[in-house]
Amino acid sequence: MNTFAPPVQRLVTELSKLPGVGNRTAQRLAFHILRASAEDATALSDAIREVKERIVLCEVCFNLADEPRCRICQDPRRDHGAICVVEEPSDVIPMERTHEYDGVYHVLGGALSPIDGVDPDDQRIDELYARVAGVEGQPPVREVVLATNPTTTGEATALHIAEELRRRSPGLTVTKLASGLPVGADLEYADEVTLGKAFAGRRSV
Ligand SMILES: [Zn+2]
Numbered sequence: 028m029n030t031f032a033p034p035v036q037r038l039v040t041e042l043s044k045l046p047g048v049g050n051r052t053a054q055r056l057a058f059h060i061l062r063a064s065a066e067d068a069t070a071l072s073d074a075i076r077e078v079k080e081r082i083v084l085c086e087v088c089f090n091l092a093d094e095p096r097c098r099i100c101q102d103p104r105r106d107h108g109a110i111c112v113v114e115e116p117s118d119v120i121p122m123e124r125t126h127e128y129d130g131v132y133h134v135l136g137g138a139l140s141p142i143d144g145v146d147p148d149d150q151r152i153d154e155l156y157a158r159v160a161g162v163e164g165q166p167p168v169r170e171v172v173l174a175t176n177p178t179t180t181g182e183a184t185a186l187h188i189a190e191e192l193r194r195r196s197p198g199l200t201v202t203k204l205a206s207g208l209p210v211g212a213d214l215e216y217a218d219e220v221t222l223g224k225a226f227a228g229r230r231s232v
Contacts, residue, residue: 035061084116087158089134089151091116099131106130107165110158111172112188114138114181118214122174125223130172133158138180139187152188159196170200172229177208189232202229 031039035057043053060068084090085097088110092098099105099119109130113119116134135150159168171192175181189201205228208217217225 084134088132089116089136089154090119090132104129108167108169109172110155110168110170111174112155112185113174113214114176114184115215118174118176121215121217121219121222122226124219125226126219127223127226128172130170135175135184138175138178139184140180150184152191155188156191156195159192159199168199170202172226173201173203173232174214174226176213177204177206177210178213185232201232203232204229 038057038060039050039053042048042056043050045053048056060071081093082091083093083095085092085100086095087100088097090097090099092100094101106129109128110133111122111128111130112133112135113122114135114137119132119134122128122132133151133155135152135155137150139150155171158165159171161167171188173185173188175185185203189203192199192201204222204225207225207228208214208221214222
C-alpha cells in the first residue's frame with residue numbers, strides 16, 4: 028500500500044522518471060511542490076506543457092526550435108558554409124558555450140550502432156548529405172565538423188559520415204574534433220575549455 032494520497036504518489040512517480048532523480052529525491056521535490064504557491068506550481072506545469080506543445084525540430088538542422096527554423100539557422104551572422112554535426116540537440120549547447128564556433132549545425136538525432144541494429148536510415152544523415160550537396164539560396168558548404176560523442180557509437184558514426192562525404196564531395200573539408208575529450212562521455216558533459224580546445228585542434232579526416 029502506498030503511504031501517500033494517490034495524487035501525491037502520482038507526482039512522485041512522474042518525478043522519479045526524470046534522469047538522476049531517485050525515489051527519495053522525487054519525494055523531496057514533490058513535497059517542495061506541495062509547499063509552493065499555486066502560482067509557482069502552475070508555472071512549472073505550464074512550462075512543461077509549453078515546451079511539449081511549442082517546441083519543434085528545425086526544418087534545416089533538426090535542432091530545437093519554436094519556429095520552422097531555429098535561431099541559429101535564421102541568423103545571417105552565422106557562417107552557413109560550415110556545418111557542425113552533433114548527435115543530439117543538447118550537444119549544441121556546449122558547442123555554443125565554447126564561443127569558438129560560428130557556423131551552423133546538423134543534429135543527427137542519435138548515433139549509429141550496428142550492434143543495436145541502428146542503421147543510417149534512422150538518423151538524419153541523408154538530410155546532411157542533401158545540405159552538403161547544396162541548397163538553393165544558401166552559400167556552398169566548405170567544411171563539415173564531426174562532433175559526435177567520443178563513444179564507440181559516436182566514433183563509428185563519424186567514420187561512416189566522413190567516408191560517405193569524401194566519396195560524394197571530394198572538395199569538401201571534413202574535420203573531426205581533436206581527441207582530449209573524456210572518452211566514453213557525452214559532449215554535453217564536456218567543459219567549454221576542453222571542448223573549445225578540441226574544436227580549435229580539429230583535424231581533417
Ligand atoms: Zn536550425
